[in-house]
Amino acid sequence: MNALSPLVRIRAERDQMSAIERRIADFLLDNAHLLRDYSSQQLANALKISQSSVVKFSQKLGFKGYPDLKFSIGESVAHHRAIENAGQAEGLLAHPYAALADSLWRRKMDAEKETRLINAPAQLEAIAAMIAAAPKLVVSGLGEDGIQAQSFALRLSLLGLHCVHHGDPVLLSTALAGACHNDVMLVFSEHGKQPALAQVSRDLRARGGKVVSITRHTANVLRAHADQSLLVSAHDERAEIEPLLYRAALQHLLDVLFLALCERHGERLVHLQANVERLRQLLDP
Missing domain, CATH: 1.10.10.10 (Winged helix-like DNA-binding domain superfamily/Winged helix DNA-binding domain)
Incomplete structure (x- = not known):
């Protein structure tokens, strides 16, 4: 049980x-x-x-x-x-805002538990292995999904992986025109309904590439055209709360995947430490 x-x-x-x-x-x-x-x-x-x-x-x-x-x-x-x-x-x-913060924290915890339940460890391991072995990684997301996509692409790049981010379907399609066998695309889309991203996913798979979709735990077109899927479960009737729960659960899921990549390949940590130090010197000489 x-x-x-x-x-x-x-x-x-x-x-x-x-x-x-x-x-x-x-x-x-x-x-x-x-x-x-x-x-x-x-x-x-x-x-x-x-x-x-x-x-x-x-x-x-x-x-x-x-x-x-x-x-x-x-x-x-x-x-x-x-x-x-x-x-x-x-x-x-306590102050009323303390009670508000506590309630939100508990709802986020519930969303993270639900999300952890529907993403089996073996599935996360398979996705980590696919990412680590990819000759090239492309990460994409439109609108608000693009914020999480860009952030995760940066973290993958810090690990020394060949990774690019595109938030425009036309530029994304152009970038994938020369895709090679086993190249991987990570597609962020909360509801998984963007036709342009679905078409790009189909095109990449036709060239021998792999697609990982990151969506809500629903039946959707992007998930249907993906080789692997990361799923987020976050529910609340309040319109101001549900997006907060989704982002929190998604962030935790991505953090676990990032750590899986770090643990699976020790040399990635060497790249990470070197790149973080290089950026630190650029930003704070």
Whole structure:
């Protein structure tokens, strides 16, 4: 059994569930605090599905049955409620912004946990190996995605990897015109819906290159045309909060990948230290 909260697992895996499973998942997420009053048959009746669908859903998450899932969710709700109550009690004695900061920090932690759950260590290792072996790396992202893309491209370059960043689809397509076998492109796109990036991805793969997509944990065109995918799970109903959670979870995921590259190839650390020192001398002679 995964040590993470069942609610975190359900939210993280929701986008890959069947239609009936999503209905069960949404009900559990929206009514977790009331779940103790529902038997598997009552839940099935409320959703107009079979009781066996509820049981199979529970077992797919790794539980023996619905009672075990319900008990685990109840424990999770009680745990989070205790944490929130403690945070609120502390907030009464502190500045209002302290309570706001604490709440945001907890939501970021949840997003990072969800994201870690859906990116298996073996997958991160495979992506790190693909990047390390690439003759050339191209990193791209449009709009706000380009900020994270440019930052990560810089860090890859500091490791001594042949890496360039492009934030314009035309320049990106031109840069990839001479792509070689096993060149790798990392494509940043939160929702994975940009047709131009999807077309460039298809073109690169046709030349023998590899594509790594970095998107939300949803079915999207960029992910469909990628050899490997990094996935971000960050959810909040508040429009001002959800982008903050996405960026925080994405940054943590990229940090883990960066460290994997450092650990996998010791010589990369030599390049990193030399390049950081060179930049320090340029910026602070």
